Amino acid sequence: MDQVLVSAAKQLEKQLDNEIERLDNLTVDDIDLIREKRLKEMKLRQEKVIQWKANGHGEYSELADEKEFFEVSKKSENIVVHFYRDSTERCKIVDKHLKILAAKHIETKFCKVNAEKCPFLTQRLRIKVIPSIALIKESKTKDFIVGFTDLGNCDDFSTEMMEWRIAQSGAIDYNGDLLTPPDTKKRQTYHNKNKTIRSRTFDSDSDDGLDD
Template identity: 70%
Template sequence: MANMMDNAIMAAAQQIEKQLDQQLDKLDTMKTDDLQLLREQRLREMKELKKKQEEWIANGHGVFSELADEKEFFEVSKKSPNIVCHFYRDGAERCRIVDMHLKILAQKHIEARFCKVNAEKSPFLTQRLRIKVIPTIALIKDSKTRDYIVGFTDLGNCDDFSTEMMEWRIARSEVIDYKGDLMTPPDVKKSKPFINRVQKTIRGREDSDSDIDFSD
């Protein structure tokens, strides 16, 4: 875990440095009177972003980790407004596929906390969130379950979907920052009927926007 945290911090630092260099390069090409003011504004924004990213890392962002119990889940939800939580069962092949993709995305999207919970060992939480199918990914924003990814139906109904496909589907619920086209799945092999099906089921189940009292 220590190595994972070190790698996450290094990756975040490299990303911040890259963003700062890009901003400074743009500013260097400008010839306006308020160049200095704009430059200072950009530097302040980058410093604020760096501070926020450091807070995310301190709260466990940047890595995909397993939560020990239901109590830890509620503690995590108090600190992280954006949560991607995989409810899994030991020995399930599709759960291992989900883990593989979420591990990659956790390092890329440190603005969200990526974690997993053993559904069989957390009956209270599983019942409270109405988890009935394994794997299920609960997408939580500001103490509300915004959506659920249930099985692989919304991912092309196949086992070999791409990490980009998982990223796109999570981004539809606004729990991660996404620069791509939210209307079109990135996997080119997906057909038009599939796109329509995703649009119809994007809210998950009828109770997908229900409040969760994380103070319990």
């Protein structure tokens, strides 16, 4: 074990030395190119922010019907849409977290849809448990968060936990560790994560079904 640690330390030291050497050897032209590239990236980002805000990003909004949903799908590359109904208390918990994340992740459109008022869309996406969250990227539904199973199977999960789970789909920009849930105290509930994330049966004893 000691030899492994020593080897890893030497490898890291070598990588740092190489990076320092690269930085030391930068010329004025190299620095100018880096600055120019950075300025272009900042300008492009600002243009995107203006477009995102024009499309309602930065706020957690409700879509009136299926028509509005499809209009949003054409304008926004990344969408997080919460399927709710008024009688389900857990939907209010989802609302609280998504409102916070909408302001943080302006690159993504956060919205909600009343499942009972949008039966065509609900059936098309095979939503059977409320709350359910559809995670959409480039007009393709990449994943679903069904109930609270993937969030620790509890009602008091953190906003960071919701953010981490959404990030699994690529629907938001995320710089954290995708392999480790933020709510580490409940880590034991994630041992079967791949199965629960990809399940399309949407059966859950702890969440409300649409067929009541």
